[in-house]
Amino acid sequence: MNEFIRQAACSLGLDACRITVPEISTSDVRRFHDWLSSGYAGEMSYMNRNVFLRTHPETLAEGIKSVVCVAMRYASLPLKNSSRYVLSRYAYGKDYHEVLKEKLYQLLSLIKERDPEVSGRVCVDSVPVPEHALAGNAGLGWIGKNSLLIVPGMGSYVFLGELFLTLELNPDKPVTPRCGSCTRCMEACPVGAIVAPYTLDARKCLAYRTIEYRGDFAPEDSLHNRVFGCDLCQEVCPWNQKNHIPVHEEFQPSEELAAMSDEDWESLTETRFKECFAASAVMRAGYKGLVRNIKKIGEDSGSSRE
Ligand code: SF4
Numbered sequence: 092m093n094e095f096i097r098q099a100a101c102s103l104g105l106d107a108c109r110i111t112v113p114e115i116s117t118s119d120v121r122r123f124h125d126w127l128s129s130g131y132a133g134e135m136s137y138m139n140r141n142v143f144l145r146t147h148p149e150t151l152a153e154g155i156k157s158v159v160c161v162a163m164r165y166a167s168l169p170l171k172n173s174s175r176y177v178l179s180r181y182a183y184g185k186d187y188h189e190v191l192k193e194k195l196y197q198l199l200s201l202i203k204e205r206d207p208e209v210s211g212r213v214c215v216d217s218v219p220v221p222e223h224a225l226a227g228n229a230g231l232g233w234i235g236k237n238s239l240l241i242v243p244g245m246g247s248y249v250f251l252g253e254l255f256l257t258l259e260l261n262p263d264k265p266v267t268p269r270c271g272s273c274t275r276c277m278e279a280c281p282v283g284a285i286v287a288p289y290t291l292d293a294r295k296c297l298a299y300r301t302i303e304y305r306g307d308f309a310p311e312d313s314l315h316n317r318v319f320g321c322d323l324c325q326e327v328c329p330w331n332q333k334n335h336i337p338v339h340e341e342f343q344p345s346e347e348l349a350a351m352s353d354e355d356w357e358s359l360t361e362t363r364f365k366e367c368f369a370a371s372a373v374m375r376a377g378y379k380g381l382v383r384n385i386k387k388i389g390e391d392s393g394s395s396r397e
C-alpha cells in the first residue's frame with residue numbers, strides 16, 4: 092500500500108510523499124511548550140488553543156494509525172519587475188490550501204477505492220497538528236535553522252499537507268539534517284527573528300508582522316519592503332540555490348500580478364484587491380492589512396500613500 096500511495100500522490104501532481112506514525116517525540120513536545128511559554132507566538136492566540144492536539148496528533152480522530160505527509164513546490168524565483176513592494180513567493184498563485192486539499196481528497200478517494208474500510212482526515216493548516224514535526228519524522232525533509240522544512244532536491248519553497256488514515260502503514264525513516272555549521276538564514280534575517288537555531292520569534296518575523304499581526308506599526312519598525320510575507324531567510328539558503336524547476340501552473344503569478352508597479356500597489360482599491368487576490372493566500376491579510384503594509388513601506392522610504 093505504501094508504494095501505491097506514493098505513486099498515486101505523484102500522479103496527482105504532488106512532488107513528495109512520505110509516511111509516518113501520528114506521534115511526535117517528547118523533545119518536539121517540549122520545544123513547542125517552550126516556544127509558547129516564551130511568548131514567541133505573539134498575537135496568534137490560536138496557537139494556545141488545542142495544545143494537546145498540537146502535541147498529540149494521534150488524538151485527531153479515532154483509529155488514526157498513519158499520516159501521509161506531502162509537499163508541493165511553489166515559485167523559487169522572484170517576480171521579474173522593478174517594484175519595491177515584495178510579495179512572498181508562496182502567494183503568487185492560487186491559495187495553496189485549496190489546491191492541496193483537493194489533491195489530498197483525491198488521494199483519499201484512490202486509497203478508499205482499494206480499501207473501502209479506510210477513513211481519513213485531510214489537513215492543510217486547517218487542523219492544529221504539528222505538521223513540521225510529522226513531516227520531519229516521515230523523512231519528507233529536515234527542519235532547517237529557520238524552522239522551515241527543507242526537502243532534499245527541492246529546498247524549502249514547498250507547501251505541506253497531511254492525510255491522516257485509519258490504516259496501518261510502514262513508516263518511512265527521517266533524513267539526516269543537513270544544515271551543518273551554516274547560519275546564513277540567521278544572518279540574513281533583517282529583524283533578528285531567528286533568535287536561536289530552530290527558534291523563531293514570530294512577533295519579530297516579517298511574515299507574521301505583515302499577515303497575522305493586526306495592529307499599527309511603530310515609526311522605528313521597518314517592513315524591509317515586504318508587502319505580504321517574507322522569503323529572505325529562504326533566499327540565502329544553499330539548499331534553495333539549485334532548485335529552480337518549473338512551477339506548477341496553479342502557483343504561477345498572473346500576468347497582472349507580475350506586472351504590478353509601485354503606482355499599482357500605492358493606488359490599490361478594495362475592488363482591485365478583490366480582483367487581483369480573490370483566490371490567493373493574500374486574502375488572509377485582508378485589504379486593510381495590505382494597505383497598512385503598503386503605507387508603511389511608503390513611509391519607510393519617505394514616499395507615502397495618503
Ligand atoms: S521570514 Fe523574514 S523576517 Fe521571518 S525569519 Fe525569515 S528572514 Fe526573518
Ligand code: SF4
Nearest residue numbers: 235236270273276328
Ligand atoms: S540557510 Fe543554512 S542554516 Fe538556514 S536553513 Fe538553510 S542550510 Fe539551514
